[in-house]
Amino acid sequence: GAVVSQHPSWVICKSGTSVKIECRSLDFQATTMFWYRQFPKQSLMLMATSNEGSKATYEQGVEKDKFLINHASLTLSTLTVTSAHPEDSSFYICSARGSLAKNIQYFGAGTRLSVL
């Protein structure tokens, strides 16, 4: 199956710092990438959708100035959590859809963010 690589898998940072998470599609071109957040024992929550070369579309209630998304190429999208605070601690998961198969979204392994 298609591979979506996400790094880092775990990050711990101090409150007020920024953290960048990378998501790469390794064997297909990802025309659309998605970023999700998941709190323990809760459902996936879509944060934003990005198409290559375009600005991301954020879901209602998601601060675009806090969660910066860049989708500069067909294989790479990044999520930057700016000025992170403890309430931003969560499991962030990217997903990609593209040229490989009919409407299928493949997920990265996720990044667990802990803000101290």
Place this chain on the structure above:
Amino acid sequence: QKEVEQNSGPLSVPEGAIASLNCTYSDRGSQSFFWYRQYSGKSPELIMSIYSNGDKEDGRFTAQLNKASQYVSLLIRDSQPSDSATYLCAVLPLSGGYNKLIFGAGTRLAVHP
């Protein structure tokens, strides 16, 4: 409001039995349907995709789609303890250029030895 509904469970089945997971969706124009498995603390993993009415089999998994009833299901034969996970039903609506998967809340499956 486009919705996907699943019973949250837990669905408990003995090892070797058939587990039946069900999902209904509200957008009649939906064309693509997916089942993902998510282990605790991990990201979702695609199990099956189905696009046409009827059954689609892949190993121990069978997806069933009935668009008239707006119903999709996943059967797991010969359930194993390693199948214990949360199963997410996802639907891709067609209407209005809407291109985001709509996920159900997931059904937690527990397979006991």
